[in-house]
Amino acid sequence: MHRFANPARFLRLSAALLPWCAGATVILMILGLWLSLFGSPPDYQQGETVRIMYIHVPAAWMSLFVYTNMAVAAAVGLVWKHPLADLFAKAAAPIGAGFTFVCLVTGSLWGAPMWGTWWVWDARLTSVLILFFLYLGYMALVNAFDDPQRGMKAGNVLLLVGIVNVPIIKFSVDWWNTLHQPASVMRMGGPSIDPSMLAPLLAMAGAFTAYFLSVVFLRLRTEINQRKIQTLRLSAAADGTRG
């Protein structure tokens, strides 16, 4: 019983927070879309393609944010054996992979008209592609073992090893000469981007974060249920062989 004490408290907390996160997702998404498509000017060099940025950049932020959270959860899961930490990483992985996919595809759609190419093997693009494969590798690994505990452990180790890729992605545009432009929002000395373009970026980033929280709460609830199902089946099977 006490094994589920913590998840039970989490389920109550997440049930209370979920409506707020879902509401924030809808409101920020409407605001973000309005600012992105109507409330911001076309770029003086890139024209209307700059509107791709309001999807591309927040998705890229989320891909790093979600991975970092998963790696922290992996460390907590490995060190303190906290059952929720393992489940959080598992629940968050498909969302992080989704954001990374969106980042890669929108980047291609932006690169084609502006750079004249869908893809280049430069440091930023390659390291983000590796991040995408880290997500996929983690998802394959946690499900590859008969014993879920062993899968979780292997996945957590992969997440911790892969965290080295996060600073590489962040600083790739400074360390190497890349086709990708350097940071214009999260940089030393404050954002260099115009406020009229910063507002939709931040609104979309807020919307994506609220979306992530809402979906990860739902997925965690699913994972906790799966864990309960497994326990029930095991005890039923044990009774079956004993009786």
Added chain:
Amino acid sequence: MSEFFHMGGYAAYVWPAYGIAAIVLLGLLAATWKGLRDAEATLKALESAHPGRRRARAAGQRPSDKSAGTPAEASE
């Protein structure tokens, strides 16, 4: 309005970007929702089949799913 959809000649790049993001986010939400519903239904069925939750002590009460043989097999 058609000027808006035209996106300064870049409609073929701007709209797919928004479309892909919408498909991925909504698809993930739908898959998550379905997964939760399925898990809750399975859990409910199991719990009603085994009212004692963990150990059904009553001698007459046998687990309903006979497919689960040994614990190792049942762990999927």
